[in-house]
Each structure stands twice: as structure tokens, then as C-alpha cells.
Amino acid sequence: EAGVAQSPRYKIIEKRQSVAFWCNPISGHATLYWYQQILGQGPKLLIQFQNNGVVDDSQLPKDRFSAERLKGVDSTLKIQPAKLEDSAVYLCASSLVLSFSYNEQFFGPGTRLTVL
Amino acid sequence: TQLLEQSPQFLSIQEGENLTVYCNSSSVFSSLQWYRQEPGEGPVLLVTVVTGGEVKKLKRLTFQFGDARKDSSLHITAAQPGDTGLYLCAGFSRLSGGTSYGKLTFGQGTILTVHP
Numbered sequence: 001e002a003g004v005a006q007s008p009r010y011k012i013i014e015k016r017q018s019v020a021f022w023c024n025p026i027s028g029h030a031t032l033y034w035y036q037q038i039l040g041q042g043p044k045l046l047i048q049f050q051n052n053g054v055v056d057d058s059q060l061p062k063d064r065f066s067a068e069r070l071k072g073v074d075s076t077l078k079i080q081p082a083k084l085e086d087s088a089v090y091l092c093a094s095s096l097v098l099s100f101s102y103n104e105q106f107f108g109p110g111t112r113l114t115v116l
Numbered sequence: 117t118q119l120l121e122q123s124p125q126f127l128s129i130q131e132g133e134n135l136t137v138y139c140n141s142s143s144v145f146s147s148l149q150w151y152r153q154e155p156g157e158g159p160v161l162l163v164t165v166v167t168g169g170e171v172k173k174l175k176r177l178t179f180q181f182g183d184a185r186k187d188s189s190l191h192i193t194a195a196q197p198g199d200t201g202l203y204l205c206a207g208f209s210r211l212s213g214g215t216s217y218g219k220l221t222f223g224q225g226t227i228l229t230v231h232p
Contacts, residue, residue, distance in 0.1 A: 040224070040225075041225070042120075042204050042222030042225050043222045045219055045221075048219065055217050056217070093158070099216070099217070102146060102147035102149070102164050102208045103208075103218075104161055105161070106161075107157075107158025107160070109156065109157050110157075
């Protein structure tokens with residue numbers, strides 16, 4: 001079974017530029033998550049989708065970050081314009097179901113973003 | 117905001133030693149998960165504990181969920197160099213607003229290095 005795919009794996013941009021990350025979840029997984037992991041910290045949830053609907057985006061900086069999952073499969077996370085503090089690894093994860101008790105999330109390898 | 121504090125942040129030990137990593141919070145979680153993350157990869161789920169007081173064993177790893185479901189520990193017996201990595205605890209809790217969905221909150225992680 002193929003895992004969660006992400007691209008690109010690395011990206012270097014200058015501040016105030018735009019960048020987009022792509023994620024393809026495991027086939028059949030209805031729930032998709034985007035996390036931000038700053039060096040030395042644990043992942044922080046940015047947004048989660050159930051099919052193509054947003055379930056939670058309370059920690060997404062909406063003035064500069066946006067995400068979509070138009071057909072309920074793959075997803076794109078965009079930053080416009082980027083700031084120095086956006087330098088981090090952006091992880092995409094997917095799960096079969098979404099509940100309030102627990103689920104198993106499968107993570108992609110992440111995209112490492114460096115903002116200069 | 118629910119926070120998970122992990123300790124220690126760094127652990128450097130010799131092969132064969134035992135170690136314990138702690139994960140503490142003032143909040144109650146529906147379940148608690150432990151992940152392991154290697155450089156350049158996403159976190160991989162090791163275990164989920166759901167019931168207060170629950171103990172689970174995975175070969176040389178023992179996981180315990182506190183009686184009040186606010187804390188957890190990971191104990192490794194006879195550590196090996198292959199255990200080297202970032203260990204993350206993550207608590208699952210219901211989203212606010214009466215939804216039936218939940219989200220994961222990660223601790224900051226413990227970087228474990230096991231020397232041969």
C-alpha cells in the first residue's frame with residue numbers, strides 16, 4: 001500500500017514570496033491533516049479536512065496561509081507571503097476515519113521550507 | 117489550549133541502559149499516542165492508550181496511561197542504537213463547538229541517542 005506522498009521535499013524561498021505544497025493521501029482515507037513542525041518542536045495542527053470540507057482550521061494563520069482539498073483526495077497548502085518564521089517542515093497526514101476518541105494517522109515525509 | 121509537556125527534551129545513553137520519557141498535561145485526553153520520528157521522515161505511530169491506567173508493551177517498550185488520563189510514560193528496557201530517534205507523545209481530544217470530531221496535540225518531543 002502506498003503511503004502519503006508529498007512534494008516538493010525541499011523548498012528555499014525569500015521572504016514575501018509565495019510557496020505551495022502538495023499532498024496525496026493514502027487511497028480511501030477520508031481525513032487529511034496539515035501540520036507545521038518547527039525545528040525542536042512537535043508537530044502543530046494547521047488544518048484538517050473530512051473529505052473536501054474543513055473540520056478545524058483554528059490554528060491556521062489565515063492572513064497568509066490557505067489550504068484546499070477540492071475533490072476530497074489530494075490537497076494543497078499555500079503560504080502567501082512567506083515570513084522568516086514560516087521556516088519549518090510541513091507534514092501531511094491522513095486517516096481512514098475521524099472520531100473524537102482516537103484514530104491512526106499516517107504521515108508523509110514532509111516538505112522542509114527555508115525562508116531567507 | 118491543551119499543552120503536553122515532555123521530559124526530558126534530550127537523552128543520551130549507552131547501549132543496554134534503561135530509560136523513561138514522561139508526558140504530562142493538566143488536561144484530560146480521550147486517548148494518548150506515542151510516535152517515533154526519524155530525520156527526514158514523518159512520525160510513525162507506536163501505540164495508542166485509551167483507558168486510564170492502561171499499560172501496553174511493544175517488545176522492549178512499555179507505555180502507560182495515567183489513571184486520570186492526563187499523563188503517560190514510555191519506558192525502554194536495554195536500549196539499542198536502533199532506538200535512536202525523536203519520540204513524540206500526542207493527546208487526542210474532542211474539538212470545541214459540540215462536534216463529534218477530535219484532534220491531536222503533540223508534545224515537543226524527546227530526542228533519544230543511544231551510543232553503541
